Amino acid sequence: GNSVTQMEGPVTLSEEAFLTINCTYTATGYPSLFWYVQYPGEGLQLLLKATKADDKGSNKGFEATYRKETTSFHLEKGSVQVSDSAVYFCALKAAGSGQNFVFGPGTRLSVLP
Amino acid sequence: DADVTQTPRNRITKTGKRIMLECSQTKGHDRMYWYRQDPGLGLQLIYYSFDVKDINKGEISDGYSVSRQAQAKFSLSLESAIPNQTALYFCATSDFRTGELFFGEGSRLTVL
Numbered sequence: 001g002n003s004v005t006q007m008e009g010p011v012t013l014s015e016e017a018f019l020t021i022n023c024t025y026t027a028t029g030y031p032s033l034f035w036y037v038q039y040p041g042e043g044l045q046l047l048l049k050a051t052k053a054d055d056k057g058s059n060k061g062f063e064a065t066y067r068k069e070t071t072s073f074h075l076e077k078g079s080v081q082v083s084d085s086a087v088y089f090c091a092l093k094a095a096g097s098g099q100n101f102v103f104g105p106g107t108r109l110s111v112l113p
Numbered sequence: 114d115a116d117v118t119q120t121p122r123n124r125i126t127k128t129g130k131r132i133m134l135e136c137s138q139t140k141g142h143d144r145m146y147w148y149r150q151d152p153g154l155g156l157q158l159i160y161y162s163f164d165v166k167d168i169n170k171g172e173i174s175d176g177y178s179v180s181r182q183a184q185a186k187f188s189l190s191l192e193s194a195i196p197n198q199t200a201l202y203f204c205a206t207s208d209f210r211t212g213e214l215f216f217g218e219g220s221r222l223t224v225l
Contacts, residue, residue: 043216
């Protein structure tokens with residue numbers, strides 16, 4: 001079946017540090033890939049997405065590139081801020097799946113001033 | 114105002130009680146979902162509905178039921194709550210064109 005694996009957290013960084021959160025997936029066909037972010041006390045919201053191989057999604061300084069050869073969609077940011085502290089979820093939507101998303105377990109990021 | 118609204122936001126109940134969580138949306142989406150979030154497990158799909166007459170079980174539907182009262186309303190019921198249903202529950206809608214999910218702020222349920 002389809003699945004998403006994320007690096008385990010929590011991840012603690014100092015402000016302005018470089019961030020990478022690894023995400024790999026298993027899916028048949030060509031899924032769409034997403035990163036969702038959950039700030040404290042809030043629901044998940046879409047951070048970025050990519051719908052085909054080699055696409056790069058970007059938003060708020062975050063980037064992720066759809067790598068079909070390595071089945072990966074790693075999240076990166078060059079300089080994190082305290083306000084980036086949140087839980088980050090990698091997710092996929094398999095082609096032809098109706099609308100069923102598969103989420104990773106989430107990675108908690110804490111950024112210290 | 115939030116596009117996807119969940120009530121109640123927090124609820125504490127006892128084993129065996131019936132609980133209903135309600136969700137309403139103003140996004141005009143046909144597709145609605147209920148997810149459960151447990152620490153370290155990500156989100157698990159309970160039920161989903163592609164329109165008012167369509168209800169589908171997700172991966173963890175046992176112990177839950179849903180009702181799609183209108184395009185904008187989708188409620189989740191626990192007929193007889195048990196402690197391992199203690200979790201954070203999210204309602205979501207989706208735009209079938211973009212595939213993006215839009216989440217409510219969550220309903221935290223504690224079953225004692």
